[in-house]
Amino acid sequence: MVKKSETSGRLDDAARAGWLYYVAGRTQDEIASSMGISRQSAQRLVSLAVAERLIKVRLDHPIAACLELANAVRNKYGLRQVDIVPSDPGAGAATVGIAEAAAAEIERWLKKTDPIVLAVGTGRTLKAAVDQLPAIECINHRIVSLTGNIAPDGSAAYYNVIFSMADAVKARHFPMPLPVLVTSAEERETLHAQQLVRSTLDMSAQADVTFVGIGELGIDGPLCVDGFLEKDEMMELMDNGAVGEICGWIFDSEGKLLDNPINERVASAPIPSRETSVVIGIGKGKRKMKAIKAAVTGHQINGLITDEEVAEYLLT
Amino acid sequence: MVKKSETSGRLDDAARAGWLYYVAGRTQDEIASSMGISRQSAQRLVSLAVAERLIKVRLDHPIAACLELANAVRNKYGLRQVDIVPSDPGAGAATVGIAEAAAAEIERWLKKTDPIVLAVGTGRTLKAAVDQLPAIECINHRIVSLTGNIAPDGSAAYYNVIFSMADAVKARHFPMPLPVLVTSAEERETLHAQQLVRSTLDMSAQADVTFVGIGELGIDGPLCVDGFLEKDEMMELMDNGAVGEICGWIFDSEGKLLDNPINERVASAPIPSRETSVVIGIGKGKRKMKAIKAAVTGHQINGLITDEEVAEYLLT
DNA sequence: TTTGCTCATGGGCAATTACTCAACCGTAAG
DNA sequence: CTTACGGTTGAGTAATTGCCCATGAGCAAA
Numbered sequence: 143m144v145k146k147s148e149t150s151g152r153l154d155d156a157a158r159a160g161w162l163y164y165v166a167g168r169t170q171d172e173i174a175s176s177m178g179i180s181r182q183s184a185q186r187l188v189s190l191a192v193a194e195r196l197i198k199v200r201l202d203h204p205i206a207a208c209l210e211l212a213n214a215v216r217n218k219y220g221l222r223q224v225d226i227v228p229s230d231p232g233a234g235a236a237t238v239g240i241a242e243a244a245a246a247e248i249e250r251w252l253k254k255t256d257p258i259v260l261a262v263g264t265g266r267t268l269k270a271a272v273d274q275l276p277a278i279e280c281i282n283h284r285i286v287s288l289t290g291n292i293a294p295d296g297s298a299a300y301y302n303v304i305f306s307m308a309d310a311v312k313a314r315h316f317p318m319p320l321p322v323l324v325t326s327a328e329e330r331e332t333l334h335a336q337q338l339v340r341s342t343l344d345m346s347a348q349a350d351v352t353f354v355g356i357g358e359l360g361i362d363g364p365l366c367v368d369g370f371l372e373k374d375e376m377m378e379l380m381d382n383g384a385v386g387e388i389c390g391w392i393f394d395s396e397g398k399l400l401d402n403p404i405n406e407r408v409a410s411a412p413i414p415s416r417e418t419s420v421v422i423g424i425g426k427g428k429r430k431m432k433a434i435k436a437a438v439t440g441h442q443i444n445g446l447i448t449d450e451e452v453a454e455y456l457l458t
Numbered sequence: 459m460v461k462k463s464e465t466s467g468r469l470d471d472a473a474r475a476g477w478l479y480y481v482a483g484r485t486q487d488e489i490a491s492s493m494g495i496s497r498q499s500a501q502r503l504v505s506l507a508v509a510e511r512l513i514k515v516r517l518d519h520p521i522a523a524c525l526e527l528a529n530a531v532r533n534k535y536g537l538r539q540v541d542i543v544p545s546d547p548g549a550g551a552a553t554v555g556i557a558e559a560a561a562a563e564i565e566r567w568l569k570k571t572d573p574i575v576l577a578v579g580t581g582r583t584l585k586a587a588v589d590q591l592p593a594i595e596c597i598n599h600r601i602v603s604l605t606g607n608i609a610p611d612g613s614a615a616y617y618n619v620i621f622s623m624a625d626a627v628k629a630r631h632f633p634m635p636l637p638v639l640v641t642s643a644e645e646r647e648t649l650h651a652q653q654l655v656r657s658t659l660d661m662s663a664q665a666d667v668t669f670v671g672i673g674e675l676g677i678d679g680p681l682c683v684d685g686f687l688e689k690d691e692m693m694e695l696m697d698n699g700a701v702g703e704i705c706g707w708i709f710d711s712e713g714k715l716l717d718n719p720i721n722e723r724v725a726s727a728p729i730p731s732r733e734t735s736v737v738i739g740i741g742k743g744k745r746k747m748k749a750i751k752a753a754v755t756g757h758q759i760n761g762l763i764t765d766e767e768v769a770e771y772l773l774t
Numbered sequence: 775t776t777t778g779c780t781c782a783t784g785g786g787c788a789a790t791t792a793c794t795c796a797a798c799c800g801t802a803a804g
Numbered sequence: 805c806t807t808a809c810g811g812t813t814g815a816g817t818a819a820t821t822g823c824c825c826a827t828g829a830g831c832a833a834a
Contacts (some may be wrong), residue, residue, distance in 0.1 A: 153519070154521055157517060157519035158521055158525065160517055161522055164515045165515055165522075166525075166529065169820065177566075179783095180784055181784085181820095182783070182784055182785080182822095182823095183784080186782085188821095189822080191517075196519045197515065197516075198515070198517075199481055199513060199514070200513075200514045201477045201480070201507075201513060201514075202512055203469065203476075203507075205473045227477075228474055228477050228478070239481055239482055242481055276516070277518060485789090486791070496814060497814095498813070498815085499812085499814085501791065501792070501793095502812090505791095
């Protein structure tokens, strides 16, 4: 009781201070005196509210330039939905902006009243987006993971986003109790034949909407950084024309899935049908340009959330 | 074309600047140089984005709703201070939450360094609040009771809170050595003329801040339960339009003190001026709704601590 | 009880932001 | 051509905010 109530009491104070500051527009001095604390403490509470992600900021204006780019990209590649966020010239964090936009889009789907199946892939950008989600209750929806949640070392993979999502969203969650890569095509068959896995795979195939991160290849790409592939395996893949991956499925610059030993070992569910559902890819930045272009060219995805920089590249 | 596109172009710029500022977290200087404008112009664009409500800020915490309600109630009734605590739909205890909030507010006043006079009324809620107070030493302050401390049967009234307060707070205390109700207006005159009573009454009139419980009428209300009024007296009062009481002072649904024999026998000090001091009423729950609405409507109080349920009722 | 550690606090200061004011630009009316 | 006006700009300045640091309270281990 003591420790708990004190901690949450502090968060309550942070929320109150943050509200007074951002919503009511008071200065930190006013907040301090009205809450009976020092200005510095008020400042700390406000920044705590930000750090704890209690404060959500969203921009409610279609910036003309981004809208035009989005239209052009949608038409050129025949996508169902495109969101472009402004590029941040100063650069920096790879998920600034795009995470908020993706969160807004996820939220839009979750707020539907008709029950939906929402599938999620993996990736740092998607994780950042999910972290932006507010608390939502949507008990009618089901959320299913396309990718396994077990890393090469046997631990739960950090960037498996479905668990982060479960923190914020009250809906039924279906993780995929598999490694991301298995040792052989035969092992994959065996594992996928299990009843529990089978039903999750079936559900993912019925997804109404899917959010996936788009990963670039290279020794700095997620597959290597997270230890799924060795450096030399990666080099060989790239020599064979691989440029990107979604949920571990590796594709070439045409967006065709490669017919190689790695893809035979990917235990992820297939990317849901682009005919019957909306599959939204998320990614931005120079390093992902080629992968994104390939994904939209080969129709691995039919929706895209990215930034101006990538959008302009897609239009060249 | 010229005027229109320039205006919307300006809004676009504002949106972009606002995005860079709030979402990307860049400084106005950085925004200025990246957009090729002066720092002042960047600042203007950011504030324009706020003024045009392009920037939506949301606080993702249960307390946000309470703060919104508090603001609305404060504005609607012209109150100086409003605190709203979350309603606890499940639990029944009438003092859950509100007591802690009231205690925090009392503490805030007691921590002031300038000497103040703090007046207290009576009531179960106020008692519960005072029980939440930590030990404080504030020898510069004076605490004065508005109500008598003698019950109808001659015992010390349990819900006279000043004695509970004395347990926790080291400050000079001034109880009111009177019954709550006397037998006639004449007796009240006589008692109030006593030197000791006189000086306490004078002090209460100078209160900087006052905390009072708001009591509902009815045969289950405090005046009946504690034996101050008989059932038939209560029925008659209610027939005459009485809906609530503060320190025994009975008022109608407009918040006007009733001109009746009961009020002539109330020995409590008058409620301190709402012009010169802060008078904070405390109460929550369905049964007190009418009384609370009357009290704020008739400006018997200019501050309020209550719960969401009552706040919503006050706004209808 | 002492010691060492963590963490919240408030003071102080530098960075950042908001506001005021005079000047300026383009336009339209006289 | 002049004048008045609405709106914008940059400079300057006051207000506000972010951050570092010394301090002290609280607490657990010795």
